[in-house]
Each structure stands twice: as C-alpha cells, then as structure tokens.
Amino acid sequence: MYQGRAWWMSRLGCGLRTVIACTIVASITLYGPMKIRRIPSYPAFGYLTVILVVPQRTLGDTLGSFWHVLYATIQVMPAAIVSLMVMKPGEDISYAKAAVAIAVSSFMVGLPKSSSLLTKRIAFVQIVLVYAGAVIHGKSTGVLMHPVHIAASTLHGALASVVALLLPFPRLAYSEVKKECCLYAGNASKRLGFLVNAFCAENKQAAADLLLQANSASKAGSLLIQSIKLKRDGMAWERRMVRFMKPSAVKPADRLQNLEIPLRGMEMAMNYWTRSPNMIITQDVIDTVRNMEGQIDLKLEQVRLLMPFDATTAPETKVESPRKPLLNLASIPPPTIKDLPVFFFLFCMRVLQEDFPFCSNLKQEKDENESNGVYKGLLDRLVLTIRGRDLIFALKCSLSLGVAVYLGLHYAKENAYWSGLTIAISFVTGRQPAFNVANSRAQGTALGSVYGVLGCFILQNHIKYRFVLVLPWILLISFLRRSRMFGEAWGISAAIGGLLILGRNNYRQPPNVFAITRITEAVIGLSCFILVELILQPRRASTLAKIEVAQSLQSFQECIQQIKLCPLEEQVSPFQPAMALRQNQKTLESHVEELRRLVEEAEVEPNFWFLPFNSLVYRNLLNSFSKAVDLLSFIACISETLLRISRRSESSSSQEFQTRVDEDLKLFSEKLCSSLRGLEDVMLIKSVAALERALKRKASIKDIESGKPAKYAFRLMSDDQAHIDIIANSLLGLSVESFRDEKLQSQTFLCLAALGFCITCLTQEATVMETEIKELVRWENPAEPIDLLEISSKVNCLKESIKAGCISTADFVASISIDRPFLAA
Numbered sequence: 001m002y003q004g005r006a007w008w009m010s011r012l013g014c015g016l017r018t019v020i021a022c023t024i025v026a027s028i029t030l031y032g033p034m035k036i037r038r039i040p041s042y043p044a045f046g047y048l049t050v051i052l053v054v055p056q057r058t059l060g061d062t063l064g065s066f067w068h069v070l071y072a073t074i075q076v077m078p079a080a081i082v083s084l085m086v087m088k089p090g091e092d093i094s095y096a097k098a099a100v101a102i103a104v105s106s107f108m109v110g111l112p113k114s115s116s117l118l119t120k121r122i123a124f125v126q127i128v129l130v131y132a133g134a135v136i137h138g139k140s141t142g143v144l145m146h147p148v149h150i151a152a153s154t155l156h157g158a159l160a161s162v163v164a165l166l167l168p169f170p171r172l173a174y175s176e177v178k179k180e181c182c183l184y185a186g187n188a189s190k191r192l193g194f195l196v197n198a199f200c201a202e203n204k205q206a207a208a209d210l211l212l213q214a215n216s217a218s219k220a221g222s223l224l225i226q227s228i229k230l231k232r233d234g235m236a237w238e239r240r241m242v243r244f245m246k247p248s249a250v251k252p253a254d255r256l257q258n259l260e261i262p263l264r265g266m267e268m269a270m271n272y273w274t275r276s277p278n279m280i281i282t283q284d285v286i287d288t289v290r291n292m293e294g295q296i297d298l299k300l301e302q303v304r305l306l307m308p309f310d311a312t313t314a315p316e317t318k319v320e321s322p323r324k325p326l327l328n329l330a331s332i333p334p335p336t337i338k339d340l341p342v343f344f345f346l347f348c349m350r351v352l353q354e355d356f357p358f359c360s361n362l363k364q365e366k367d368e369n370e371s372n373g374v375y376k377g378l379l380d381r382l383v384l385t386i387r388g389r390d391l392i393f394a395l396k397c398s399l400s401l402g403v404a405v406y407l408g409l410h411y412a413k414e415n416a417y418w419s420g421l422t423i424a425i426s427f428v429t430g431r432q433p434a435f436n437v438a439n440s441r442a443q444g445t446a447l448g449s450v451y452g453v454l455g456c457f458i459l460q461n462h463i464k465y466r467f468v469l470v471l472p473w474i475l476l477i478s479f480l481r482r483s484r485m486f487g488e489a490w491g492i493s494a495a496i497g498g499l500l501i502l503g504r505n506n507y508r509q510p511p512n513v514f515a516i517t518r519i520t521e522a523v524i525g526l527s528c529f530i531l532v533e534l535i536l537q538p539r540r541a542s543t544l545a546k547i548e549v550a551q552s553l554q555s556f557q558e559c560i561q562q563i564k565l566c567p568l569e570e571q572v573s574p575f576q577p578a579m580a581l582r583q584n585q586k587t588l589e590s591h592v593e594e595l596r597r598l599v600e601e602a603e604v605e606p607n608f609w610f611l612p613f614n615s616l617v618y619r620n621l622l623n624s625f626s627k628a629v630d631l632l633s634f635i636a637c638i639s640e641t642l643l644r645i646s647r648r649s650e651s652s653s654s655q656e657f658q659t660r661v662d663e664d665l666k667l668f669s670e671k672l673c674s675s676l677r678g679l680e681d682v683m684l685i686k687s688v689a690a691l692e693r694a695l696k697r698k699a700s701i702k703d704i705e706s707g708k709p710a711k712y713a714f715r716l717m718s719d720d721q722a723h724i725d726i727i728a729n730s731l732l733g734l735s736v737e738s739f740r741d742e743k744l745q746s747q748t749f750l751c752l753a754a755l756g757f758c759i760t761c762l763t764q765e766a767t768v769m770e771t772e773i774k775e776l777v778r779w780e781n782p783a784e785p786i787d788l789l790e791i792s793s794k795v796n797c798l799k800e801s802i803k804a805g806c807i808s809t810a811d812f813v814a815s816i817s818i819d820r821p822f823l824a825a
Contacts, residue, residue, distance in 0.1 A: 011479050012478070014478045015476075015478030017165060018495075019475065021054050021161045021163070021164035022470060022474065022499065023471075024164065026043075026470075028156065029043035029046065030043075030503070030504075040153040042149060042150055043153065043504055044496075044500050044503075044504065045153040046156045047157065047503055048125065048157070049069060049154055049158055049161070050160055051499075052425065052492070053066070054161045058172060058173035058238075059166070059172055059173070059238060060173040060234030060236070061233065063162065063237045063238070064234065066162055069118070069122050069158040070155070072123040072126065073154055073155065075109065076123045076130070077150075083130075083131075084143045084146070092138055094135075095409045095410065098132060100402065102401050103399065103401065103402030105127045105131075106127055106394075106398045109123040109397075110396075112390075113390050121424060124427070125421055125424045126154065127401070127424075129150045132420060135413070173235045177231050177235060181228070181303060181304075187224065188260075188300055191217045191267075192263065192266075192297070194213045194217065195210075195266045195267065195345075196290070196293045207270070211271070218263070218264070224256075225253055225260060228252060228253045229253045259300075261633055262349070262351045263352070264630055266345055266349065268627065268631075269345040272341045272757075273342065273345075274338060281342060285346075337760065340760060343754055346750060351637060392537065395536060396537075397427050401420050404524060404525040405419055407419060408524050411524060412520070412521060414508060418521035419528075422441060422445065422525040423526060426438075426489065431537065431541070431601065432601070433604045435604075437489050438530050440486070441490070442519075442523060442526055444492065444497060445494070445496075445497045446519055447494050448473075448494040448495065448499075451473055452497060452501025452511065453515050455498070455501070456501060470499055470503055473495070473502075474498075474499075477491050477494055481494075500518070501514065541598050542602040542605070545598040545602050546683060546776075548594055548595040548598055549621060549683050550683040552588065552591040552592060554676075555591050556588055556628060559584045559588055559632050560669050563581060564662050564665055565639055566658050581635065582636045584632075588625070588629055591625075592626060592629060617779070618776075621769060621772050635755065642748065645747055661752070664731055667723075667727055668759050671724065678792035679770060681795045682773060682791050682792055683776075685795065687780060688777070688784040691791065695794055695797075727756075728756035731755055774786055777791070
C-alpha cells in the first residue's frame with residue numbers, strides 16, 4: 001500500500017516538475033519581451049531538452065544532465081561556426097553538402113567513448129539544427145548568431161530543468177536513497193520473519209504459504225536495490241555540493257547487497273527443502289534460530305535508523321556471540337543429503353548475523369587501483385582509442401542522420417529538421433530493438449501530434465491560452481512512459497509531439513498541416529534509422545542470445561574450475577582461490593546480465609521468415625544462471641570462512657583437512673565441467689543437419705563409426721548426479737575432530753554442509769540447463785532425433801580432424817559454427 005502510494009507520488013512529482021520546466025520555457029518564448037524572445041529562437045529545442053533532462057527526477061541527476069548539455073554545446077558550437085564560415089551561407093547550401101556536414105560532425109561526436117549518451121544526443125540535435133537550418137534559412141543564416149540562438153535554446157531548456165527541480169523544494173537523490181534504505185530494511189525484516197517462521201513451521205502447507213509471502217517481498221526488495229543503484233550517479237553529483245554528505249554514503253547499495261544475498265540463500269534453501277521428517281531441527285536449534293532472528297532484526301533496525309548510512313565507517317553491531325555452538329554435533333543423527341537445505345539455511349543466518357562482505361572486497365580493490373592510476377586515467381581520456389563497438393555506433397549515427405536529413409529536405413524543406421531530430425534522440429551506445437523503438441517513436445509522435453491538433457481546434461479562438469492544454473498531457477505521459485505497454489521512447493515522442501504544436505506560435509502553416517508533415521518526416525527518419533541499423537548490425541538478437549548462452553557456459557566452467565581451498569603456488573595468498581572465484585563470478589554475472597538484455601530484445605523483435613524465439617527456454621536458462629551466480633557467491637564465502645577457521649586452529653592436521661576438501665572439489669569440478677563443455681559445443685552449432693553435412697565431407701569418420709570416444713567426452717548431468725551426491729556425502733563425512741574447540745567444529749561442519757548444498761544445487765541447475773538446451777535444439781531441429789551425447793561427440797571428432805589436418809578451420813566454422821570455432825584452449 002505504502003509502496004504503491006510512493007510510486008504514484010513519485011510519478012506525479014516527476015510530471016509536475018516537467019510541467020514547471022515547460023512553463024518556464026513557454027513563459028519566455030511565448031509571453032516574454034520580444035528582445036528576450038529572439039535569443040532562444042528555437043523553443044522546440046528548449047522543450048526537447050526539458051523532456052530529456054527533467055524525467056531524471058533528482059537534483060543530482062539534473063545537475064549532471066545540465067553539465068552534459070553544456071559539454072555538448074561547447075563540443076559542437078565552435079566547430080559549427082567554423083564549418084559555416086567554410087560553407088559560406090551567404091550562398092545557397094546544397095542538400096548534399098548539408099547532409100555530408102551532418103554525417104561528418106555526427107561521426108566525430110559519436111566516436112569518443114568518454115562522453116555520455118545524453119551529451120551525444122544533445123550534440124546530434126544541435127548538429128541537425130545548425131546545418132539543416134542553414135539550408136532552410138539560406139542566405140539569411142547568420143554564421144555566428146545562428147549557432148548562438150541554438151545554444152541559447154539548449155541552455156534555456158537545461159536551466160529551466162534545474163529551476164524546476166529546485167521548486168518547491170529540491171528533490172535530492174541523497175534523501176530518496178535514505179527513504180529507500182529504510183523501506184528495504186523493513187522489507188528485509190519482513191522477509192526474515194517469513195522465512196524463519198516457515199523454517200519453524202510444523203506442517204508443509206503453513207511453510208508454503210509463508211514462503212509465498214517471502215518470495216513476493218523478495219521481488220519488492222530487489223526493485224528497491226535496483227532503484228538505489230540507479231541513483232548512485234545523482235548522489236555523486238550532490239556530494240560535490242552538499243557538505244554534510246560523507247563520501248561513503250554514495251555506495252549504500254553495496255551494503256544492502258550484503259543483506260540481500262543471504263536472504264536469497266535462505267529462500268533458496270527453503271525452496272529445495274522437501275521437509276522430510278528428521279531429528280536435526282530440535283527445540284534447541286529452533287530457539288537458537290529465534291535468538292539469531294532477534295539479533296539480525298537489531299541490525300536491520302540500525303539500517304532503518306540510517307546509522308550506518310551516514311557514517312564514514314559502518315558502526316559495529318553489538319551482537320552477543322553465542323557461547324554455545326549453533327549445532328551440537330554429538331546430539332544430532334548422522335546427516336544425509338536431504339538435510340543439506342537445513343544446514344544451508346542456518347549457514348545463511350550466520351552469514352547475515354556476521355555481516356559478511358559479499359561485494360566490498362573487489363570494490364575496495366578496484367577503488368584502490370583507480371586511485372593509484374588517476375593520471376593514467378586522465379591520459380587515457382586524452383588519447384582517443386577506437387574500438388569496434390564505438391566505431392559502429394559512430395557510423396550508425398552518421399549515416400542515419402545524414403541520409404534522414406537529406407531525404408527530409410527533399411520532402412519538405414521547411415520542416416526537414418524533424419527527420420533528423422526524431423532519430424537523434426533515439427540512439428543508444430549498445431544494441432536496441434530497432435523495430436520496437438521505431439514503432440514506439442512513430443506511435444508517440446502521431447498521438448502527440450493528434451492531441452496538439454485537437455487542442456488547437458478546441459482553443460482556436462484563444463490562441464494565447466492553448467499552452468494550458470499541455471499540462472494535463474505531460475502529467476498523463478509521466479505515468480504512461482514507465483509502463484510496459486508504452487515505454488520511454490513512446491513517452492518522449494508523445495510529449496514532444498504535443499509540445500511542438502501547443503507550445504509554439506510560429507508554424508508558418510496550419511497546425512494540422514504541420515502535424516501531418518512532421519509525422520511524415522518522422523517516418524522518413526525512422527526508416528533510415530532501421531535501415532542503417534540492419535546494415536551495420538544485421539545479426540538478430542535471438543542469434544546473439546544463443547551465442548551469449550555459450551559464453552555464459554564457458555564462464556560458468558571457469559568459475560567451477562576455481563572452486564578450491566588451497567592455492568596452487570605457495571607464494572600467493574591463501575585467499576587467492578576465493579578471490580579468483582569472486583572475480584570469475586563477477587564475469588559470469590556480467591554475461592548473465594547481457595543475456596537478460598538480449599532475451600528482452602529478442603522477445604520484441606519481429607520474426608519475419610525466421611523461427612520464432614523460444615522465450616520460455618531462455619527464461620529458464622536465465623533463472624538457472626542467476627541461481628548459479630548466487631551459489632558461487634556463497635561458495636566463495638564458504639571457502640574464506642573455512643580458511644579462517646583453519647588459520648585459527650592450532651592443529652597440525654588443518655592442512656590435511658584442506659587437502660581432503662580440495663580432492664572432493666576437484667572431482668566435482670571435473671565431472672561438471674565435462675558436461676558444461678559439451679553443452680557449450682552444442683549451443684554453437686547452426687543445426688544438426690549442418691553438422692551431418694560436415695561429417696560427410698570429412699575425410700575419415702572411422703572413429704565415430706567404431707564408437708571411439710572423443711578427447712573431450714560429453715557427460716550427461718543425469719549420469720553424474722549420483723556421483724555428486726557421493727561427493728556431498730564425502731564432505732559431510734569429513735572429520736572435524738582435528739579442531740579442538742567445539743565451536744570451531746560446529747562452524748566447520750556447517751560450512752562443509754553448506755558447501756555440499758551449493759555443489760548439489762549447482763549440479764541440479766546444470767541439469768536444468770541441459771534439459772532446456774536439449775529442448776532448444778529440438779525446437780530448432782524438429783525433424784531430427786536429438787541426442788546431446790552424440791552431437792557433442794561428432795563436434796569433438798571434427799575438432800580432432802582440424803588438428804589432424806583433415807579439414808580446415810574455415811570449413812569447420814562455415815559449416816556448423818554460428819559464431820566462432822570450437823577449438824579448445
């Protein structure tokens with residue numbers, strides 16, 4: 001209820017501030033003195049700047065956006081003045097010359113990686129206005145005053161946005177993050193209560209009901225953390241102006257993430273727990289869990305009261321360490337595989353109680369490296385490094401804007417701006433669903449223009465007051481632009497469409513004619529946008545998603561190979577394996593996020609004559625990869641905890657204990673990686689038919705016909721599940737008696753049980769991946785019998801043929817690979 005009201009108030013506040021900013025622009029361009037009105041002679045650009053800047057919602061974001069707008073103006077205007085002098089606007093400038101100037105200038109603006117997306121968008125708009133305006137105005141174009149008027153209109157809209165964010169009171173990102181931290185603390189406390197009550201519940205139905213409530217609250221908690229992360233840049237800008245804000249307060253999301261991960265682990269344990277009768281959950285265990293819940297609630301209360309948020313260093317939570325161990329190993333029966341979720345739940349509660357840093361270690365190391373390399377970073381900014389992705393983006397912007405303005409000038413010279421302006425605010429540095437974005441822009445432009453024409457008709461006898469009709473339109477769009485049905489692109493286009501008709505006086509033609517012309521120009525620009533996008537980035541998102549799954553599988557293998565306690569070299573730190581695992585886990589997490597983005601893009605792209613995108617399979621794969629990322633975080637935590645316990649123990653057999661654990665982990669790694677390697681190969685084949693054709697062209701296939709196993713034999717996860725259970729039982733059976741202290745024995749056993757749970761769950765998630773990949777291959781090859789073991793063996797046979805020189809790598813890639821050769825490293 002409260003979160004729904006907060007969401008509604010947030011959208012309303014955003015809409016009202018946008019209304020205030022647009023009113024400031026209109027009060028000068030429509031109702032101000034004539035001398036002042038002539039300076040920002042492009043009111044449409046002022047409105048456009050407001051629509052791009054104000055929806056950032058916080059003062060810090062708006063201050064940052066104002067700097068980006070100023071930087072874009074400084075970047076474009078001097079070069080534009082020099083270009084106009086060279087082009088001699090006293091003479092008529094040809095359409096081709098203007099299009100080439102726009103293309104070259106856009107390429108130079110889009111190439112540097114250091115400038116932000118907003119800077120590039122504003123710069124693109126200014127470039128279109130400068131050169132298209134020079135063609136439209138012809139000989140009357142002022143070499144100096146024409147760019148000055150455009151710059152004044154830009155800064156007019158940016159200043160209006162800053163003023164709007166200060167009225168009636170500044171909306172600080174710092175204050176909003178404080179509120180959201182309080183909301184998250186309350187959310188975490190509720191989830192903790194639900195999970196503990198479910199753990200202690202006497203029947204399955206009560207536990208299931210409580211778990212459903214915890215899962216629902218978990219979604220709200222994830223949204224709060226995501227919202228806090230989005231405000232990080234705004235807080236960084238506000239820190240430069242607000243003295244009472246400590247530098248450490250800029251990264252509250254990392255501290256909350258240390259609470260979120262153990263809570264997700266507790267949910268995972270409850271989801272895997274079959275609640276079979278056992279004697280492990282005694283009354284003493286329940287009492288201990290309830291006591292830990294109270295102590296964790298005290299910690300969450302500190303977060304709610306914002307004590308650690310403002311502190312330079314987080315205050316230590318005064319939690320009394322239990323005098324007796326969490327588990328009395330002598331009183332519990334021998335544990336089994338079915339008991340692993342119970343131990344993992346207890347381990348997560350212990351981690352939550354001790355505030356284990358899941359994300360601070362790597363962050364701190366990164367910050368230290370950045371602070372040591374300040375001068376190197378400044379030098380890197382001065383030196384222009386051209387990358388393939390940056391070059392494609394610059395070419396895409398250059399060609400799209402140049403061709404769009406050229407065609408727009410041919411269609412309607414007086415309104416040729418809009419063919420370029422419509423797409424100038426549509427570019428993003430990465431991939432985007434071009435058809436979906438173009439569709440949203442076209443619909444928003446059409447609907448906004450129709451609203452503007454209707455507004456002019458209603459107030460045709462009161463022209464001075466028709467701007468009033470813009471206000472409810474902007475308020476409505478502030479709600480609709482965040483919805484799935486419409487989206488951000490639709491909202492920007494719809495708002496601008498209404499403002500351009502109701503917020504200006506000088507159309508040079510009737511409003512309805514102007515609206516139709518502008519819609520046509522927008523369609524011209526969007527058509528060029530789609531065409532260039534398809535030429536420069538022809539690969540479909542569904543194909544890239546398939547490749548990204550293979551890359552995620554490879555990264556997953558690298559993570560599994562890093563699961564160990566003892567480093568390979570004696571000279572390195574004993575915590576080096578855990579640090580390497582964390583680094584690889586971050587890499588896997590980045591691959592999963594990229595896969596999520598590609599899946600979302602593939603879901604909205606048109607199929608045409610291609611096979612429909614199997615969204616369900618990819619969503620299930622995403623879910624399994626996300627769980628694997630969380631489990632790997634826990635394994636790194638367990639490894640560090642076991643190492644600390646071993647160092648605290650004075651026993652000479654601690655090294656032997658670590659070696660025995662590593663032996664089990666090595667066996668687990670070998671079995672799981674062999675399966676993942678085969679799945680990676682299967683994901684990267686074009687089709688089963690292409691694989692068969694490649695085999696027929698092979699010089700010798702005797703090894704396949706004779707059943708000779710490939711060097712990298714693919715193992716089905718279903719065949720390895722029993723072996724993984726044996727490994728988990730082996731971890732449970734390791735003796736902890738070498739640790740003299742009873743509390744250390746309990747902690748060690750709990751870590752081993754949690755480690756057994758994690759590797760068992762990783763195996764189960766890998767099994768889910770295998771099932772989904774098999775379903776995907778069957779979806780893509782409906783007429784072929786699917787046997788993953790056979791497919792992987794054939795691919796490995798072709799690899800061996802490449803090494804033997806029977807076939808070339810180029811033939812191999814051309815025949816079956818959708819992206820790259822499968823040569824083993």
